[in-house]
Structure formats: C-alpha cells, structure tokens
Amino acid sequence: MGAFLHSRWVEPPAGVEERDAGELAPGFRAAGVACGIKGGGTPDLGLLLCDEPEPGSAALLTSNAAPAAPVRVCRERAELGALRAVVASSGNANAGTGPEGYERAVAMQEEAAAQLDLAPASVAVASTGQIGIPLPIDAVREGISMAAGEIAPGRSTELARAIMTTDRAPKHGTLRAGGVTISAQAKGAGMIQPGFATALCFVQTDATVPDPEATLRAAAATSFERITVDGLQSTNDTIVLQATGAAGSELPAGLLDAILLQLALDVVEDGEGATRVARLRVGGAGDDAEADRVARTIANSQLVQTALHGRDANWGRIVQAAGMALAGQELKLDADSVEAAEMGADSQEADLALELGRGEGEALVYFSDLSCDYVRINSDYSS
C-alpha cells in the first residue's frame, strides 16, 4: 500500500490502486489561490468545478444550532443534489457574523457562479477558520476571479492546500478501482467532532452513484462521524460528493468508505497538537446508541487523551469515563473489561476495547491524544 492508504484500520476493496494524490477524478477541474484572507501569500481560496452538466451530488452540513453563514447559504440557496461547483475559503469561518455575513456568503456563491457561468444554486459555499470576524469579501471576490482563470484538471493538491487552517499538511487522496476514479480533499485540525462531516471535505468521482445522499451519509457514518479531536462540533462542517457517471460504471462497494475513512483518520492524526491516534471499540452495551455515548465520553475524556499522550495504559480512566457516561446505573467493570495495553505501547495507532457486559450494542470511535501543543495552538490562535 502506498502513502495515502496507510492506516491498518482502512480496508479498501480488492484491486484498488493508489494514484498520485494530485490527480483529480476525470471531468473535474480545480484551483487554489492566495487572496489575502490569511496574508503572506498563503493559499486561502479554492474552487472546484465539475465539467459534466448534470452530475449526481450530495452534501452533508453541520447540525450545530449556530451554523456559519456558508452552511446556511448551502441549505437555503443551493440545490445540493445538483452541484456543479464548490467555492471554499480558509482563514475566516464566516460564522457568528450575522446578516452581513450571510450576505457575504451569498456574494461568494454569486461571484463563483458568474465567473464559471453557472446558476448560483449549483454552487456550494464553504468556509473554515476563525469565528466572529467579518469576511473580507472584496478580497474573496478577487480570489474567485483569479481562481476561475487558473482552474485546470489535476489540481487536487492546490485545492487541498487552499482549505488548510492549522492542518500541518494537505489531506487528499486519489484511488482507482473497477474502472473508476475517486478523488477527495479534506481539512481538519481543531473543533473536530463532526455531526457527520469534518470541517470540510470534497469528493469527486467519474463513477455513477445512484443515490448520492444515502451513499454519502452511509460512508460518513463509518468515517467522519466516528472521529473526535476535542469533542467540539464545528459551525462549518461540510462534505460534498460529486459524481459525473462519465466512466459508465457504478462506484465499487467500499471505495468511498475507504477514501473517507483514510481522510477522517488523517484529520484525527493531524488533530491540533496530536501525536497519536486510538481506535476504541465499545461492546456489550444496552444498544448501539448507548455504546456510542460511552465511546464518545471516553474518547473525549481529557484524562484518557493525556494518558494516550503519555503512553500510559491507564484503564482506570477508561472505566471512570464509562461510569460517568452511564451515571446512575450499575456497572461491574474491572481490569478484564478493558483492553488498553496498546495505549501504553509504542504504536502510533493504538487499538483499545471495552466490554460492558450489558447487551449487544457496539460502537467504534477514533480519537487523538491531548498534548501541550493543543493548548499552545488554541491559547494563541487569534493573536
């Protein structure tokens, strides 16, 4: 396996081939430019275009009750099942910015549509970065015009770079199987416990996807929905899938799941300050929802995260968090209920398990450790 599908937890379909991560699926063009939101010539504006006039598409958006303006614009002014393009900015989340922020997100959508000669409703808008600061819309408009001029096949890397915030590296991959290609870009870092998607993720394929929304929802449910860095659901979570169908074949089973799970794991691995990743399997819960609640309480426990950081196989902290998640009930847990040895081992990917002995419910969750760097990054972020 090459550089992209590197986690032992990802199980790609048979015959999958990795391609250069810079390659976009056929029928897609992209660009990433620096328009000055971040300053210093750092890319902060991405544009993605599907050449096929009637692609299948779907988008999942954060369920946060205070969503960012671009999320509201996607929900209210975009046809999520017929998206031709995505315009995305980084460095400023355009969240908590009131009616003026909403107008600016609309302006982003309209400018991209005008530059690409599309209907505004066929353009999804996404932003990521600091909350509560007015979006510099003139710079963004100029960036969109610049990006529209540079848009070209094979610019997955440029797109992935243009959506980074505190990410240490661009996150993207391209896979080929069964005669079709799928490419995807994502960004993560902090405020990561998606309701169904990370801050931003874009997926392109030339395969046919009969029910894009159901397919995307199912793949997100086993990937981006299973991760947490700091337990915080973003105001900007957006994941977009576009499928041209030009290759004439259906997406092979497991291909979307593999690329999304690897990207989700890349997000966890590159969580703010993260040095290690763990996968926790909770079994024997009353039902799956209970297992999920227990798994997330453990994964988001600062004491479990610091134990993971310190390579301390501290199963007691896992039991404490499980007991907190099920407060008021009675658990019989001891050292034998927990597999935590890998938490204390040298591995970068630690496999953990907890057996509750209450029923058949189970859940998986992936999480990162808590280090001083998380504190440093987030104490200084806005300065």
Add this chain to the structure above:
Amino acid sequence: MGAFLHSRWVEPPAGVEERDAGELAPGFRAAGVACGIKGGGTPDLGLLLCDEPEPGSAALLTSNAAPAAPVRVCRERAELGALRAVVASSGNANAGTGPEGYERAVAMQEEAAAQLDLAPASVAVASTGQIGIPLPIDAVREGISMAAGEIAPGRSTELARAIMTTDRAPKHGTLRAGGVTISAQAKGAGMIQPGFATALCFVQTDATVPDPEATLRAAAATSFERITVDGLQSTNDTIVLQATGAAGSELPAGLLDAILLQLALDVVEDGEGATRVARLRVGGAGDDAEADRVARTIANSQLVQTALHGRDANWGRIVQAAGMALAGQELKLDADSVEAAEMGADSQEADLALELGRGEGEALVYFSDLSCDYVRINSDYSS
C-alpha cells in the same frame, strides 16, 4: 474579609466571622498522618471524629456507574444519617479494584470503628488518588491506629493535608455566625465535575441542622454541583456533613452555602494546571435543564478553556459550543448575545454571560482554564 472567603462570587450571611482555618467546630477531633500510601512521609490518612454520640449527618456520593469501593461501602454498610466518624485515605482511590478492593474498604471502616470504639456503620470511608491499584491495607490499618492515637481538637489543617492529591494547597475554612461554628475541608484537582460533590469534602458544625440531607443537597446544588475542571465525574466524590447541635442554635441561612461555595471555588482555582477561573451565566434558555446543558458544554469546551487561558475574549467559541449543545435547533446568536470581555482581561475571576433568547431558563457554572500544566500533570500522573 479575610483569606478564606476571598471570591467576589461568595455572599456570606451578615455578621459572619472568619476563624483560623485550622480550628475545627467544637465537639470534633481530627488527625492526619503519613502511613506510606504516597511515600516520603507525605500525609495520606485522615481521621475525623464527632464526640457527640447522636449527631445529625448526611452524605452525598458520586452517581458514577463505576463507583470506587469506599463509595459502595458508604452506600451499603454505613448509616449516612448517623455518622460519628470519617476515615479517608489519599494517593490511592481504591476504585476499579473489584471484590478485593471492597473487602479492603470494609477493613478500613472496621479498623477505624475498632480504634474509636464505634459501630462500623457509624463510620464513613473515603479514598482519593490513582484508580485501579490495590490499596495497601496493612499500611492503612497501621495509619488508622496511629491517627486514632493522635486525634485532637483543632486539627482541620492536618485533615485537609491528609486528603490532598495533586492539590497545590490544603483547602479548608472555619466560619462563625449566629453563635455557631462551621468548619470544612475539601480536596479537588482533577476529574472534577461532581454529580453533587467534589472528590472529597467534610463539613462539621455545632449548630442544629433539622434535615441534614436536604440542607446538604441544597447547598451542594449551588456550589460543588456547579463547578467543572475537566468535565469528568469522579468515581470517588463524597461529601459528608456532621452537626452536633451542641451550640443550641440552628445553622444561620447561607452559612453552609458560603463555606461550600468558597471551597468549591478553591477546587476550581486549584484545578490541575489552572491559572484562572470563570463564572458563566447562561440565560434565556428554554428551561433550566437546557441552560445547564449549554453552560456545561461551554465550560467544558477545550477551546473556551484555552481561550480563557490565553486571555482571548473569543466569544465565537462560546457561540460554537452553545450551538453544539443545541444541535439540530436554530439559534440567532451574535456578538451581542455574549459578554466575554473579562475573558480577555487581567482578572483572575472572569464573569461571562450568554443570552439565548429562547425562554426563561438559566444556569450558572464555574470553570477553570486549560493549560499545558494540565497535560503535563496527567501525562505523567502514574509514572
């Protein structure tokens, strides 16, 4: 006001006097000794005795579904309304230790009863420290015998020292009002979001307390139940109130509340790695339970805690956490909904507020910041 009642958020009853914090309420004796759980001659075993043969008493115990052995012993083998004595150890929580741990907690209770010539059921047992390690019961038994030999009036400081773990200083206070005295000791540090009490807190008074349980529950509801350091509910939370009634007067209104709130704030202020404390008032929620959920989600947000640490008046992170707590609903929040200026100011005690504009529900919560020291303390704790 003297050194103990130092928070601007505590409102003691009129005429309250602070006494030497080392003074115990009349009719109580205590001791703190080093029995070797922690090693290095550090105090780790405390004993508290009420001389009055029939005091009123009450105890609140953690609702964690995996409680420590001493909590189970209190629940199953102590008469919580007729407690004469408390035996407490630190350095080892006797949690996650199975049936053998339970037997050792019973042995602690029986040894203390034998040494003090009491019925075992009149002795409460409490432990705090590392989870999952067998309690060195021979050392503890010897410590109890030592402590019984040293027990004397006015040893509040010794008792407070004997229950410390990562606390930077002993936490205790003594107040006098309306002809009665109340003294209390507490410990906190990490794993702090009590279901109704911190890790350990003991309160003594010579006043009459007609319904000790209801009184204690009400006072805890506005103090220890309102604090969080890391959002983690301990396996060992225990709070004990003992009242002799020897002074012949009832406890003045507000006196128990004041001593518990100040101790709870001392616990937050001395949270692991903490450098600042915030009080957050959430108003305008659908109901009080919703306000509580929003307030705790904000208080436990690592991004809010790091912003507090970095003196960054980042109201956007408060809005994000509120939106996450109310995911799936619709909030209209902007900069005017939040008072966060003190988060960016120099004050040690930052007053914050959020107005949701949904109804009449409100909640208060006190929390500490997240610093690198929290990570350091908890990455190394067991080494």
